[in-house]
Amino acid sequence: MTINPLPSGSTIGILGGGQLGRMLSVAASRLGFKTHIFEPGANPPAGQVAHRITTAAYSDLEALKTFATSVDVITFEFENIPAEALDALEEIRPVLPNRKALATSQDRISEKDFLTALGLKCAPYANVETAAGLQAAVGKIGAPSILKTRRFGYDGKGQSRLKTAVDGQKAWEELGMTRCVLEGFVDFSIEVSVIGARALDGSVVCYDPGQNVHRDGILHTTTIPAELSHAQQMDAVILTGQILNALDYVGVMGVELFVTPQGLLVNEIAPRVHNSGHWTQNGCTIDQFEQHIRAISGWPLGDGQRHSDVTMTNLIGQEVNDVAALCADASVGLHLYGKAEAKPGRKMGHINKIR
Numbered sequence: 001m002t003i004n005p006l007p008s009g010s011t012i013g014i015l016g017g018g019q020l021g022r023m024l025s026v027a028a029s030r031l032g033f034k035t036h037i038f039e040p041g042a043n044p045p046a047g048q049v050a051h052r053i054t055t056a057a058y059s060d061l062e063a064l065k066t067f068a069t070s071v072d073v074i075t076f077e078f079e080n081i082p083a084e085a086l087d088a089l090e091e092i093r094p095v096l097p098n099r100k101a102l103a104t105s106q107d108r109i110s111e112k113d114f115l116t117a118l119g120l121k122c123a124p125y126a127n128v129e130t131a132a133g134l135q136a137a138v139g140k141i142g143a144p145s146i147l148k149t150r151r152f153g154y155d156g157k158g159q160s161r162l163k164t165a166v167d168g169q170k171a172w173e174e175l176g177m178t179r180c181v182l183e184g185f186v187d188f189s190i191e192v193s194v195i196g197a198r199a200l201d202g203s204v205v206c207y208d209p210g211q212n213v214h215r216d217g218i219l220h221t222t223t224i225p226a227e228l229s230h231a232q233q234m235d236a237v238i239l240t241g242q243i244l245n246a247l248d249y250v251g252v253m254g255v256e257l258f259v260t261p262q263g264l265l266v267n268e269i270a271p272r273v274h275n276s277g278h279w280t281q282n283g284c285t286i287d288q289f290e291q292h293i294r295a296i297s298g299w300p301l302g303d304g305q306r307h308s309d310v311t312m313t314n315l316i317g318q319e320v321n322d323v324a325a326l327c328a329d330a331s332v333g334l335h336l337y338g339k340a341e342a343k344p345g346r347k348m349g350h351i352n353k354i355r
Contacts, residue, residue, distance in 0.1 A: 008032030017044025
């Protein structure tokens with residue numbers, strides 16, 4: 001296919017004004033691009049570093065159309081964008097990654113059906129939409145297990161654990177009796193993630209797998225390199241490329257994996273730059289944010305090679321108050337998100353420690 005790279009000076013439209021949109025804007029500016037943020041909330045972190053911001057709801061079709069006419073390509077920092085908003089935007093400008101990737105990742109059943117159809121392994125799962133469906137799912141999956149909403153769950157939200165089979169009804173009620181998926185527990189040794197990128201010309205580049213540790217349902221650290229054999233590393237990268245190609249994907253994606261005695265199981269995919277890829281900002285020449293901007297702009301991808309071992313640590317809530325002490329270590333790279341209030345459980349920034 002013929003690729004016409006966007007020239008420097010073009011404008012990248014970004015749906016969402018959080019920390020990922022902020023770091024995408026910074027990366028775009030390094031390449032000479034402008035960014036225009038579309039965000040319903042006032043004074044978002046990305047607005048502090050973007051060329052322009054539109055503050056409007058995703059239901060405001062006129063605002064969406066005006067936004068789209070002001071940019072050259074549109075991307076996003078989160079998955080849960082209403083279909084009606086995407087319809088309005090795509091009439092005017094390309095949205096990358098594509099609708100197939102979004103639709104697949106927005107619903108946990110669709111995601112798992114897609115992955116298993118590729119021949120990849122996931123945790124045992126069953127759909128839950130009714131009380132009878134819940135009973136059947138518990139009978140199939142058993143307990144302990146975990147009930148998750150099919151949509152809108154992140155950082156441990158939208159989940160409830162079943163210690164025994166009789167916990168099912170209570171867990172479903174806690175989640176609002178909405179459509180869910182029941183997943184069996186997985187006997188895994190570690191969790192890893194691969195950050196992969198695919199360009200408009202179909203070329204694929206993956207970063208080294210990172211080893212993740214969660215705390216209270218939120219990613220705490222990602223360590224590079226992960227405790228994987230060479231064969232496991234290759235398998236993780238190959239399956240990530242398989243997913244990217246199957247979705248005809250353009251941009252950066254995060255793929256979370258469980259390492260088990262039976263091989264690698266895919267936990268979930270995220271069609272965007274990912275928290276577990278923040279280590280690339282200090283561990284690689286081309287980080288995940290620049291890689292994403294390159295991909296959606298039709299530019300060549302960077303090679304993603306790691307030049308340093310890194311541990312990324314999220315700064316949650318009041319932990320952001322310790323930045324002066326953290327920066328006393330000369331091997332630490334600090335990245336703050338510009339959020340005004342340090343709320344419990346809120347990601348305020350991260351550090352990358354070179355090891």
